[in-house]
Amino acid sequence: DIYFLFSGLIGRSWAMVFAAGGFKVKLYDIAQQQLTSALENIRKQMKELEESGFLKGALSAEQQLALISICTDLKAAVEGATFIQECTPENLELKKKIFGQLDLIVGDNVILSSSTSCLLPSKLFTGLKHVKQCIVSHPVNPPYFVPLVEIVPHPETDPSTTERTHALMKKIGQSPVKLNREIEGFVLNRLQYAVIGEAWRLVGEGVISPTDLDLVMSDGLGMRYAFIGPLETMHLNAEGISNYCERYREGMRLVLNTFGPVPEFSGEIEQKINQAMSEKIPVVPKVLDARRKWRDECLTGLAQLKKQMKSD
Secondary structure (H helix, E strand, C coil): CCCECCCHHHHHHHHHHHHHCCCCCEECCHHHHHHHHHHHHHHHHHHHHCCCCCCCCCCCCCHHHHHHHHHHHHHHHHHHEEEEEEEECCCCCHHHHHHHHHHHHHHCCEEEEECCCCCHHHHHCCCCHHHHHHHEEEEECCCCCCCEEEECCCCCCCCCHHHHHHHHHCCCEEEEEECCCCCCCCCCCHHHHHHHHHHHHHHCCCCCCCCHHHHHHHHHHHHHHCCCHHHHHHHCCCCCEEEHHHHHHHHHHHHHHHCCCCCCHHHHHHHHHHHHHHCCCCCCCCHHHHHHHHHHHHHHHHHHHHHHHHCC
């Protein structure tokens, strides 16, 4: 099977995930230079992962690299592909153009999948001949370390497209979840924005400092949420969900009713949060990159721990 992608940051990460799963990958881009540097970047990352013992999959870095090829001709790139994962920037017109081109050259059994994090399938795929084969597979950045993939169908997506995509994502070691219908922000970002919105209000109202707010998540809620979700948390924090609702229903409603309006995410509060974050992590490429590298190492370690705990 041949899988093919685009060569930006997400495309490179997807390519590594697919190669780790033992699949042949073709990276497509219009610029040869972009592809060459993408391959270099993938090689460097895979070698580092192998040295630190964190390389995914059963194959060596060299064997995985041998599965990845590059291509600047769209027609040649899609030939023989069974799954196409589009990874262009988050721009509706650009994505529609790409899917319009693909629609003209693909057969009836290839799956056309988009990595979009917020564009609705109905905006992306409506009017395409192969709309039944179209789906959104939204990864979490960085997909190599965070396994979740949100699978979001277009109203006309064939159920077999959803099933095949779900099975493929499981096969390459990701954790796919199926949305039964499209909704703004999908599910991950709706949950994330609910947290960000309340965090912003609490800091804005002077209840807590920005750095302490982050601690509430990293050393509090986040500890649990790394292993179980909010619904299971409720279930375990009482004698099951019904008992939890009985105990806390009133209190939850009382607190939720005090939530303020949607913040503007600008002005004084933005400056206050920006200052606190910049003191902790100065906005300098070198410093930001070092912190991101640290974050990815933490995620890698956590992924290993979770895997180990599952097999225990």
